Amino acid sequence: MLKELQPQPKDKILMLMEMFKADPREQKVDLGVGVYKDANGVTPVMRAIKAAEKQLWETETTKSYTGLAGDPAFAAGMRELVLGDAVPADRVAAAATPGGTGAVRQAFDLVRMANPDVTVWVSAPTWPNHVSILKHMGIPTREYRYFDDETCAVDFDGMVADLDGLKAGDVVLLHGCCHNPTGANLTLPEFKKVAEILNAKGAIPMIDIAYQGFGDGLEADAAGVRHVVSACPESLVAASCSKNFGIYRERAGVLMAIQEDAAKTAVAQGTLNHLNRQNFSFPPDHGARLVGMILADDALKADWMAELEEMRLGMLKLREQLAEELRKLTGSDRFGFIAQHRGMFSRLGLTPEQVEKMREDHGIYMVGDSRFNVAGLNEKTVPLLAKAIAAVDKV
Numbered sequence: 001m002l003k004e005l006q007p008q009p010k011d012k013i014l015m016l017m018e019m020f021k022a023d024p025r026e027q028k029v030d031l032g033v034g035v036y037k038d039a040n041g042v043t044p045v046m047r048a049i050k051a052a053e054k055q056l057w058e059t060e061t062t063k064s065y066t067g068l069a070g071d072p073a074f075a076a077g078m079r080e081l082v083l084g085d086a087v088p089a090d091r092v093a094a095a096a097t098p099g100g101t102g103a104v105r106q107a108f109d110l111v112r113m114a115n116p117d118v119t120v121w122v123s124a125p126t127w128p129n130h131v132s133i134l135k136h137m138g139i140p141t142r143e144y145r146y147f148d149d150e151t152c153a154v155d156f157d158g159m160v161a162d163l164d165g166l167k168a169g170d171v172v173l174l175h176g177c178c179h180n181p182t183g184a185n186l187t188l189p190e191f192k193k194v195a196e197i198l199n200a201k202g203a204i205p206m207i208d209i210a211y212q213g214f215g216d217g218l219e220a221d222a223a224g225v226r227h228v229v230s231a232c233p234e235s236l237v238a239a240s241c242s243k244n245f246g247i248y249r250e251r252a253g254v255l256m257a258i259q260e261d262a263a264k265t266a267v268a269q270g271t272l273n274h275l276n277r278q279n280f281s282f283p284p285d286h287g288a289r290l291v292g293m294i295l296a297d298d299a300l301k302a303d304w305m306a307e308l309e310e311m312r313l314g315m316l317k318l319r320e321q322l323a324e325e326l327r328k329l330t331g332s333d334r335f336g337f338i339a340q341h342r343g344m345f346s347r348l349g350l351t352p353e354q355v356e357k358m359r360e361d362h363g364i365y366m367v368g369d370s371r372f373n374v375a376g377l378n379e380k381t382v383p384l385l386a387k388a389i390a391a392v393d394k395v
Helices: 010-020 046-060 070-085 098-113 128-137 156-163 190-202 216-232 262-279 286-296 298-330 354-364 382-393
Strands: 090-096 121-126 142-145 171-175 202-207 235-240 250-256 346-347 372-373
Touching: 010 142, 046 286, 046 298, 070 216, 070 235, 070 250, 070 286, 090 098, 090 262, 098 128, 098 202, 098 235, 098 250, 098 262, 121 128, 128 142, 142 156, 156 190, 171 190, 190 202, 190 216, 202 216, 216 235, 216 354, 250 262, 250 286, 262 298, 298 382
Parallel strands: 121 142, 121 171, 171 202, 202 235
Antiparallel strands: 090 250, 235 250, 346 372
16 A cells, blocks of 8 residues: 555755755855754754743653643743733633644644634645645645735735635635735735625634744734734634744644634534644644743743843844845845845745855755745845845846
């Protein structure tokens, strides 16, 4: 039987990593992998995580199973962090998952259970794994226009026009903030308009928020999410702790299902528990417990927020530096959008051929659609990237 298996397509980012490692040039820059890096190229362990780990090491007495939904303190902390007071707590069912990706997968399972004929609408473009998982699960998808390659901004008119094709029971996948791969985000008024469309069509929002705190700040980054969940009777939110807590390998995520009626929350919670049981039984605990500890402790939370803000401002500074370097080199504001985008990523609007030329001629590695990781830069490598972009842009 196993001999019938066919080779699967290689992940483009992992292939890029292999190419980067094999490149003998000393002056090379990796802007493909989606992890935060400091000025020294290191993905640091945050101070609050270190402190919480020390506390846990000193006090933890067992490694026995948690509940099927994970540590309740983690779910409560993440509900408050992401949703604030947008909806009453008794309308929210929540379950810990293996990272944000696990939350996304569980959400897709949940909507298929609720509506076997569901169609999931995704932005064009979206995080490639969204589409990959949906295809693997056999769930029909449709795209809505989102990013304008000419302006490198959100094509909101196109988005609205496409969402007119929604039917009742469809799910619309939105990015809560720091859109991956483009860095171009909906404004709060645009989120409000989307919520109106969803309600008029009887469609349900599913929001993937993986970068809260990396854009305009913790509260501002959650504003769109909070409006949508408060305005729509039902919604799903998949949240990741990988980036904003720096615990990528610990795989800490959460799926929240917001009900119209609190009386139905128990059924939703039982369904989330059931899905966890079918897929991996009990979710990973270490990272989730650290996050729960930090969010429940005023001192740890304050230190985490301070370090997260340092990271956010550092990325903004790199964006502004790159936009200014390109302004000098090109004599135009064509790349001014880089300073306006938010989060770890931006999409430059270059062709795959131009991206390949930057790799071959300048040792600059980024994904073929010209998405690059801002956090992979530092003050010294920004000029290198700017020169490479300016050089290929003339071709």
